[in-house]
Each structure stands twice: as C-alpha cells, then as structure tokens.
Amino acid sequence: MRRSFIITILLACIACLTGLAQNPPLANEAAKLCQDKQYDAAKKKIAMAVQSPVESGDPFTWYVNGFIYKEYYKQYESGNRNSPSRETAVESFMKSLSLDKTNQHTAMTKTGLKFLATTYYNDALLRTREFDLTTEKEPEAFYNKFRKLMHTVEPGSSLNTYDKEYNKNMGQRYFALWQLDLDNSDLPERAATCYSEVIRMDSTDSDAFYNVAVVYYNRAVFKYRKIGPETDIFDLILIQQDCADLIKNKALPSMQKAYKLAPERGDIVRGLMFIHRALEHENDVEYFKKEIERLIDEGKIKEPDK
C-alpha cells in the first residue's frame, strides 16, 4: 500500500499588539484573560465587549471574540465536529474582516480562519471514511465550509489538491459501501462519479483511472457471479451484453489510460490482463502475463498471493 503524507505545515504567528490606546478596553481585557488561558472569564468579558455599543463596531473586538472561541474549541471541543464554539469563531472572524477597512487585523484574522478551515477539512476527510447513506451529505457540508473559508483567506488560490483528495476519499467510501450492498447499483456509479471528478481535475492521475476501471469491471464480475442454474439462456445473453459494455467500453479505456500513465504498476497490469481475459483477447492476455513476469523478475512488483 502506497502511502504519502502531506507534511503538516506549521505557521507560528506571533503578533504583538502593543495595545494601542484606541483598542477597545473590554476586548483588550478579554484578550489578556485568553492569553492566561482563563477561557470562561475571557468569554464573559468579550461578551460584554460585543454587547457594548462602543466596542461592537470595532474589528478588534470581533477578532478577539473569534480568537477566544477558537482557543476554546481547541481546548474543549476539538473532537466535536458540530462544535458551536468553532461556528462562533468563524462568524466572529468573518465579522472582523468585514469591519476591518484599514486591514489592521486582517492578517491575524485570516490566520485564525485558516486554522479553522483546516479543521473543517479534517472533519470532512474523517467523515468520508465512515459515512453511510443516511449521513452521506455530512462530508460535503464540512468540505464546503473549508472551501468557503479558504476562498476568503486565500482568494484565487487553487484547491485542486484538496478537491482531489476529498473526491478520492468519497469514491473510496462509496466503493466500500457498495461491497456491503452489491445489489445497490447507485453506489458504484457514485464512486465512479467521484473518481471521474478527480480525472477532470487531473488527467494524469493513474489511481483515479484505475479505480474507474475497477468499479466498472467489478460491476460486471458481480453480475456474472449471479449467473447460476436458474439463469435462462436469454438472460445469460442479456447479462453478457450488459457486462460486455461495462468491460469493453468503460473499464478497458480507463485501465488503458492508467497503464499509459503508470506502465509498471502491478495492479494496473494485472487489471488489464483480467479485462482482456474477460474479452477473450488472447494476445493481449499473453502480453500482459509476460509483463507481469518481467516486473516480478525485475523486482518491481511482488508475486501475487496464491
């Protein structure tokens, strides 16, 4: 299993606000309490600032409100994907940005928002690994929050890497759910749609092509597995026509593209061999058999478990 990690990026941002005289006093006091990790007292103090007619129009007040709730989320609610503190922090930071016409606190506010955005992204990925059909919209909800915040923090920057990751995970989960309910024909289609979305974003992604091929090939195999003594000859012919379309017109082209991108990947070469075997392309089967032998001989892939 191939694993790669995007290394965590640590941004340490130390902003020293020298307590400008015009900064609102209640918010300043709340910030100090937060700095001392007295979060409940800080929340009470900032609530007074937010309700104060004088301080509520100051972007600093909302920045501090956001910061306190963000810290509270980190300390007490980080495992709660429905954390109300996180929502409050986001709303406060957004309000601070909208009030901060001179961009005095914008950089710090965006840093706070970026942190919160990544927590939504992480929640989205975690949910892609465990959702079922009753909760399948949850990852998307978190992911959309991530996207929205990132567009605010870094307008115009590409989110392709994240979009790909998210769609691959969604596809993988739909595929896993399908394995638990093979009669559900929507699930493989949803998996294939997610992988196709990855291909739309990156036409060099061999994993995505491979997985599209696997979805369609496996659909055919699962249909073939249902053939038995009760199958009428007419049904046998219809099943074959259906499967031939899945294998020849959907699985094969995708696997060929995957092979073109990664010709020495064992799973792809084996996949092509099986697809050609199903279509009785004898010459191709022989070719890919030899390719597998070559790759094993050269130590590039391992011999499959018998």
Added chain:
Amino acid sequence: MYRLFSILLAVFLVTVSTSWPPEQGIPDDDTVAMIRANYLYQFSNNNNWPNETKKGKFYVGILGSPNVYEVMSQKYGAKPIGSQTLDVLAFSELPSSQYLHILYIDKSRKSELARCLKELKDKSTLVVTNWEGALAQGSHINFKNIDGSIRFELNKQAMEDKKITPGIKILQWAVQ
C-alpha cells in the same frame, strides 16, 4: 492603555493523512469460464438425448479447462437434468470406458479433437469446443466471441446424427 497580546497560531494545514492508496482491487474470477459453464448447463438441460442414456448420472466431461471444471462442478454439480443428476468430470485424457453426455474440449487441447471424435464415433456425446473452425472439424457446438459476448454456433445435422435433438432454445439462440 497599551497592552501586549501575543498570539501563537499553529496552523495545521492537513492533519488527517492525505495519502490515498488505491485499495480497490480486481477480483480474479474467470468470467469466461463462468459463462461457458452456464452454457454447458443450458446445453444439458435444453437438448434431448436418446432414452438409453437417460439412466444413472448425466455426465459432462471437461478436457483442458480447469476453470470451467471448477465453476461447473461448484455451481451446477448434482443439479437435476431431467430425471438424472449432473456430474462433472475433469480429464487430462479422454477415457474410453466413461460414457459422457457432453464433452467440452478447450482450445488448449484442440489437437485432440480428431482422436476424441474417433473414440466417440458410436456414442451420443455432444462435443463442445471454443475455437474458430471447430464445427468444420467435427464439433457439434462451438463457442464464439461476438463483441465481448460469448455466443455459440452449432451443427444441427451433426447433433442429430448422434441422436441428440437440439432444443428449441438452443436452436433459437445459436448464431449462424
């Protein structure tokens, strides 16, 4: 009043692993063997053999295709064929003593067709094959691949010469 407010923000862009292995695999089912096995079962059920062969078991012999044998015996072994039960036998060579209602000869053993036909000359054995030109060589039913689908062609006269009457469904779905 001047106050000092230090902020330390550790921004973890991605804390969840972003690696994504292609864990989905392709099953190694031999789908061609699955289809051929079903056809052999259809041929068993939908053709008519002479009465003298309708005693004991209904024997299907497989020469040269372990996968067809495996699927056939697992899925269709012991299933009723009329008043008989289906028995699947795998051979490395055609035995002279064993009567077979159907003999399937895989392409990998095509060189043995002539000898098998000679051995089976006086027997009501349906010979099924899977290579181009096999009907002309004496096979009764031959599998063909048409656009990714396995179909079959048959020699009706040759079957009738063996006192095997092709069923209506078999005739209906045979390709010309």
